[in-house]
Amino acid sequence: MNPTGPIPAIQVAAPPAELERIPLIANQRSPGWLSDKIAGVVEGKTPLWWWCAFVPSVLFLLLGAAMVAYQISTGVGVWGLGHPVMWGWAIVNFVWWIGIGHAGTLISAILFLLRQRWRTSINRAAEAMTIFAVMCAGLFPIIHIGRVWLGWWLLPIPNANGIWPQFRSPLMWDVFAVSTYFTVSALFWYVGLIPDLAILRDRAQTKARQFIYGFFALGWTGSNRHWSNYEKAYLILAGLATPLVLSVHSTVSLDFSVSQLPGWHTTIFPPYFVAGAIYSGFGMVLTLMVPLRKLLHLEEIITMRHIDVMCKVTLATGSIVGYAYAMEYFIAWYSGNPYEQWTFWNRVFGKYWYGGWAMIGFNALVPQLFWFKWVRRNLIAVFIVSILANIGMWFERFVIVVGSLYQDFVVANWGYYKPTWVDIGTYLGTFGLFFTFFLLFLRFLPLIAISEVKGVTPQADPHHPLGGAKLKRGHS
Amino acid sequence: MSDPTSQPYGVIAEFDTPADLLHAAEKVREAGFTRWDVFTPFPVHGMDKAMGLRNSQVGWFSFIGGATGYTSGMLMVWYMNAYDYPIVIGGKPMFSPFYPFVPCFELTILLGALGAVLGMLCLNRLPRLHHPLLKHRRFAQVTHDKFYLVIETSDPNYAEAETRRLLETAGSRHVELVEE
Structure with a gap:
């Protein structure tokens, strides 16, 4: 084929410096340093700021418990619910909290399948956020049913008359979706924790710590025969959690879209809800991580590159949400349906006009700031945008739930809704629940997946000089 | 010693x-x-x-879990809504494989995930x-x-x-x- 001799080697210039990826862990930190740093957060003295955050969180938790006790002992009438708005803050808060949870699973599962190695610095804390957010979310439908002692009617158990739950109702689907979501998220989180619990066990200075961490580490030794099965199980969990997370908020959206109400009855809801959920979840991850990396001195592990990519995900999902808003308005106009058109007009010019503008402004427009690199690099700006994202997403759910219910088809059926102090107290109480658990998590479990972070360093790569690879002679 | x-x-x-x-x-x-x-x-x-x-065998555990979840979900809904206490809802058939899809899907994921984790622990002889x-x-x-x-x-x-x-x-x- 080639009689003139060997083909000369193709000369390829090294890539220019500006194309070099920023390392995931700054300053070439070693695996041992990562262990010391992250486990040190759990092992060190409790910082003052932790108490300053923990005490108010517990007080809010107690406030929430008092509100729930009052509501259960008195009845749902203590909330602002009344005809025609029978779904108020409770459902708004349910959808809002469960949406926040979605970022954790996106980071841990979808980004794992997409081999986004930067996820390792934030996945543990985001997964914890998911679990606690789903707990806050799950509280609302249970207390919303009014007679909580009949909550078991939601389970596939026949009632006193032998009647089973009806599986044509999306509310039944929701029971399965949310409970599966909680269980699988907790499993995923725990499986990821096993090697890190072994780290804490091996570093433990007291018998009690050694026993407790050792017990939950299940006797993990880091055997490669174990890692092989472990990695496969982790991959399968990621593969299962990916369709799961997409299905959960889709199912939540079906609670609305299966009904006939203008503003609810649209086919765009499942993808629109999922995008909004991920948007708000990333907002919450940024809200938590921007101060945490500073307070715990983790800037070398959660680098500006991590913040930058999270901002970009926020921008992308916020833009999808903006597109969905535009499409909703287009379809309302294009449908020619006067009720549908009225609902969407009423969203921005009706009694709850502020909610409509808050959702458009904070969810579709504000994240557009992340097109600019200087905004993504300014931590104060990132923090503010991340909080606005969650305010906007709360208003989106408020507009969808209350805005669609309070003025529907017949004018005689119109009403108005406003929350009572019990509504507000219960909502504040879920913040107490969330932050109490999250702060306890920070104190007792490694907030960054130590063994996973070690695995993405060059020191962990047996084909990298830092991982001990010897360069063969003749190659450079 | x-x-x-x-x-x-x-x-x-x-x-x-x-x-x-x-x-x-x-x-x-x-x-x-x-x-x-x-x-x-x-x-x-x-x-x-x-x-x-060799390639890890965890996948089989997960597959068996997932298949069990889907099948038992369908059987459960059929038994509850079409066999044990049938109630006509909107004149629709007592059972079709479509309306219980969401709970069955969730059960597939749930038991598939449990299968993966328990399979991993079982193969690793843990705890x-x-x-x-x-x-x-x-x-x-x-x-x-x-x-x-x-x-x-x-x-x-x-x-x-x-x-x-x-x-x-x-x-x-x-x-x-x-x-x-």
Whole structure:
């Protein structure tokens, strides 16, 4: 084929410096340093700021418990619910909290399948956020049913008359979706924790710590025969959690879209809800991580590159949400349906006009700031945008739930809704629940997946000089 | 050391880098050992191949879990809504495979995930809270930044002097016996 001799080697210039990826862990930190740093957060003295955050969180938790006790002992009438708005803050808060949870699973599962190695610095804390957010979310439908002692009617158990739950109702689907979501998220989180619990066990200075961490580490030794099965199980969990997370908020959206109400009855809801959920979840991850990396001195592990990519995900999902808003308005106009058109007009010019503008402004427009690199690099700006994202997403759910219910088809059926102090107290109480658990998590479990972070360093790569690879002679 | 008649568990060799361990694992595999393992703080890329491990069987557990979840979900809804206490809703058929899809899908995921986790634990013989290596002085470094290769004394190819020499020539600076 080639009689003139060997083909000369193709000369390829090294890539220019500006194309070099920023390392995931700054300053070439070693695996041992990562262990010391992250486990040190759990092992060190409790910082003052932790108490300053923990005490108010517990007080809010107690406030929430008092509100729930009052509501259960008195009845749902203590909330602002009344005809025609029978779904108020409770459902708004349910959808809002469960949406926040979605970022954790996106980071841990979808980004794992997409081999986004930067996820390792934030996945543990985001997964914890998911679990606690789903707990806050799950509280609302249970207390919303009014007679909580009949909550078991939601389970596939026949009632006193032998009647089973009806599986044509999306509310039944929701029971399965949310409970599966909680269980699988907790499993995923725990499986990821096993090697890190072994780290804490091996570093433990007291018998009690050694026993407790050792017990939950299940006797993990880091055997490669174990890692092989472990990695496969982790991959399968990621593969299962990916369709799961997409299905959960889709199912939540079906609670609305299966009904006939203008503003609810649209086919765009499942993808629109999922995008909004991920948007708000990333907002919450940024809200938590921007101060945490500073307070715990983790800037070398959660680098500006991590913040930058999270901002970009926020921008992308916020833009999808903006597109969905535009499409909703287009379809309302294009449908020619006067009720549908009225609902969407009423969203921005009706009694709850502020909610409509808050959702458009904070969810579709504000994240557009992340097109600019200087905004993504300014931590104060990132923090503010991340909080606005969650305010906007709360208003989106408020507009969808209350805005669609309070003025529907017949004018005689119109009403108005406003929350009572019990509504507000219960909502504040879920913040107490969330932050109490999250702060306890920070104190007792490694907030960054130590063994996973070690695995993405060059020191962990047996084909990298830092991982001990010897360069063969003749190659450079 | 407590019981002089008991045989040691095996020989442990410490390595500093994943590359050294990878090459040592290749040597040990080529020497024909079967009862041996490597221990690392994180999964090392290429180690399964170096050790000659087959693809993990966890997938089967997950598949069986998922298939069970889907089937039992369908059967459950059919039994509840179409067989045990049928109620006509909107003149629709008592059962169709479409309306229970969402709960069945969720049960598929739930039991598939449980299958993966329980399968992993089952294949790894975990939880196991006592292990000779966990008592070993140096081995606590395995979760920190050291890499270990252990050849068990129960391996038919095991001969203390030769096994030690093999591990030393593979580049380990600490080769020790592990008591049972």
